[in-house]
Amino acid sequence: xxxxxxxxxxxxxxxxxxxxxxxxxxxxxxxxxxxxxxxxxxxxxxxxxxxxxxxxxxxxxxxxxxxxxxxxxxxxxxxxxxxxxxxxxxxxxxxxxxxxxxxxxxxxxxxxxxxxxxxxxxxxxxxxxxxxxxxxxxxxxxxxxxxxxxxxxxxxxxxxxxxxxxxxxxxxxxxxxxxxxxxxxxxxxxxxxxxxxxxxxxxxxxxxxxxxxxxxxxxxxxxxx
Numbered sequence: 001x002x003x004x005x006x007x008x009x010x011x012x013x014x015x016x017x018x019x020x021x022x023x024x025x026x027x028x029x030x031x032x033x034x035x036x037x038x039x040x041x042x043x044x045x046x047x048x049x050x051x052x053x054x055x056x057x058x059x060x061x062x063x064x065x066x067x068x069x070x071x072x073x074x075x076x077x078x079x080x081x082x083x084x085x086x087x088x089x090x091x092x093x094x095x096x097x098x099x100x101x102x103x104x105x106x107x108x109x110x111x112x113x114x115x116x117x118x119x120x121x122x123x124x125x126x127x128x129x130x131x132x133x134x135x136x137x138x139x140x141x142x143x144x145x146x147x148x149x150x151x152x153x154x155x156x157x158x159x160x161x162x163x164x165x166x167x168x169x170x171x172x173x174x175x176x177x178x179x180x181x182x183x184x185x186x187x188x189x190x191x192x193x194x195x196x197x198x199x200x201x202x203x204x205x206x207x208x209x210x211x212x213x214x215x216x217x218x219x220x221x222x223x224x225x
Contacts, residue, residue: 013045013211021050026108027076034071037100043070044168045212049077052140056081059164061137066090067121067151068143072101078140079110088114089133091121122147125154135160142168145185148192156201161225167192171208171217196221
């Protein structure tokens with residue numbers, strides 16, 4: 001049975017999107033082609049994509065790292081905040097997803113500043129460090145939740161004082177508040193919170209969200225000097 005409260009969340013998201021975060025052809029096509037290719041429909045909501053865009057713009061980001069590309073929808077929002085000589089590296093585990101993302105990014109006219117790298121992020125992140133690809137001004141983490149603590153640790157390695165780190169899906173429908181050894185996503189997310197709480201170089205908070213994607217939340221952290 002449909003939850004009337006969730007219907008209201010969706011209606012509010014739709015209103016926000018239509019009034020101040022409207023989609024365009026490239027964004028709409030990115031979602032449509034991702035669905036047609038069989039990708040899971042777990043991309044950020046449009047108003048959340050606009051939030052990522054605004055955070056990157058307010059940060060004055062020139063060098064962005066994304067962990068978890070999917071079909072490139074959030075990538076497009078982030079890349080549009082960068083200057084013409086900016087750079088965004090996005091890491092995707094699944095080669096089929098990466099192919100869809102590359103096509104979506106190219107159609108949006110962003111393939112000159114966006115590089116999609118394929119492979120397990122815990123393999124490609126050390127490569128970025130070896131290449132001297134950082135420091136990144138902003139890191140967006142939206143990949144498998146089991147490895148969230150490792151991703152945050154790597155984001156910190158590849159950062160500078162002032163870098164912003166954003167982690168998606170940290171509330172898990174409210175279940176993050178209770179340990180659940182049978183759910184690796186909950187365990188990984190709680191370990192990430194513990195890591196951040198004990199890391200003096202990070203100043204962070206998290207927000208609960210509701211909307212078309214249900215009940216979840218975002219974590220935002222700033223790297224201190």
